Amino acid sequence: xxxxxxxxxxxxxxxxxxxxxxxKLTLNDVADAAGIxxxxxxxxxxxxxxxxLITLSSIAKALGVGIEFFVSRPTPNECVSHSAGRQQxxxxxxxLRYERLGANFAGHELSSFxxxxxxxxxxxxxxxxGEEVVFVLSGQLELTIDxxxxxxxxxxxxxxxxxxxxxxxxxxxxxNRLLWTGTIDLFEDRSRSD
Numbered sequence: 043x044x045x046x047x048x049x050x051x052x053x054x055x056x057x058x059x060x061x062x063x064x065x066k067l068t069l070n071d072v073a074d075a076a077g078i079x080x081x082x083x084x085x086x087x088x089x090x091x092x093x094x095l096i097t098l099s100s101i102a103k104a105l106g107v108g109i110e111f112f113v114s115r116p117t118p119n120e121c122v123s124h125s126a127g128r129q130q131x132x133x134x135x136x137x138l139r140y141e142r143l144g145a146n147f148a149g150h151e152l153s154s155f156x157x158x159x160x161x162x163x164x165x166x167x168x169x170x171x172g173e174e175v176v177f178v179l180s181g182q183l184e185l186t187i188d189x190x191x192x193x194x195x196x197x198x199x200x201x202x203x204x205x206x207x208x209x210x211x212x213x214x215x216x217x218n219r220l221l222w223t224g225t226i227d228l229f230e231d232r233s234r235s236d
Contacts, residue, residue, distance in 0.1 A: 054086075054089070054098075054112045055086050055087040055088055055089035055090075056087075056089070057111070057112050058083075058086060058087050058101060058105070058112065059087040060151065061105045061107065061111070062087075062105060065105060065106065067104075067105070069083050069084055069087075071104075072101060072104045072105065075100075075103070075104030076097070076100035076101045076103070076104040077100055078097060078100065078101075083101070086101070098112060137159070137160040137162070137163045138157065138158070138159055138160070138163055138165075139157065139158040140155045140156070140157055141155060141156040141157075141158075142154075142155055143155055143156060143221075151225050152223055152224070152225060153223070153224055153225075154221070154222065154223040154224075155221075155222050155223075156179070156219060156220070156221055156222075157219070157220045157221075157222050158217055158218070158219050158220075159181075159183070159210065159211075159212040159217065159218050159220065160212065160217050161212055161214060161215050161216060161217065162212065162213075163210075163211060163212045164209070164210075164211040164212075165209045165210045165211065166209060167186065167207045167208065167209040168204075168207070168208065168209065169204065169205055169206065169207050169208070170204050170205070171204065171205060171225075172204045172205075172224055172225035173201065173202065173203055173204055173224065173225055174200075174201070174202060174204050174208075174222065174223070174224040174225075175199065175200070175201045175222070175223045175224070176194070176199060176200050176201075176210075176220055176221070176222055177197075177198075177199040177220065177221040177222075178194045178195060178196055178197065178198050178199070178218065178219075178220055179196070179218075179219040179220060179221055180196055180218055180219045181195075181196065181212065181214055181216050181217060181218025181219060182194065182195050182196075182212070182213065182214045182216075182218060183198075183210055183211075183212065183218055183220060184210065184211045184212070184213050185200055185208070185209075185210055186207075186208060186209045186210070186211075187200075187202055187206055187207070187208045188206050188207060188208075189207070204224065204225075
């Protein structure tokens, strides 16, 4: 398989368009930064043209990512998350633990984690673009949205626009486990993004 046909098979244009829209950039913004015409960017985004690697590198730079963002795909094994080998992160004095469930691949929009909140944990109130879904696997969660506090128990869930001020706390004396899915990558490499 040739390099061009491999890139075509990825439907790279859709990934470029999604990244551009995520950054709220126009076709003109990307064209100017990459040093190519608006028409050519449009053709690439519609998968009507295949850029050279040099042009793709210029587009990637304009979109704040590396070229691998558009050409890498996880293998079937990388799409699967096994509990014994999950990547984990600790925040604070281990009051908040994350286990990454999702895979990183070109153009992915969703991130998913299991979160363990220790007793007494309280987050700050935040806002950001995108949306979130929280499902309580065990324990209790106090969810605050727009200043309103709601108690969620095992099996309860919430789906909300993350632009609304929101935060969580665990008011119980037991750790709780949440399944969190959202359209923001909590641990993305900020040096390569917006």
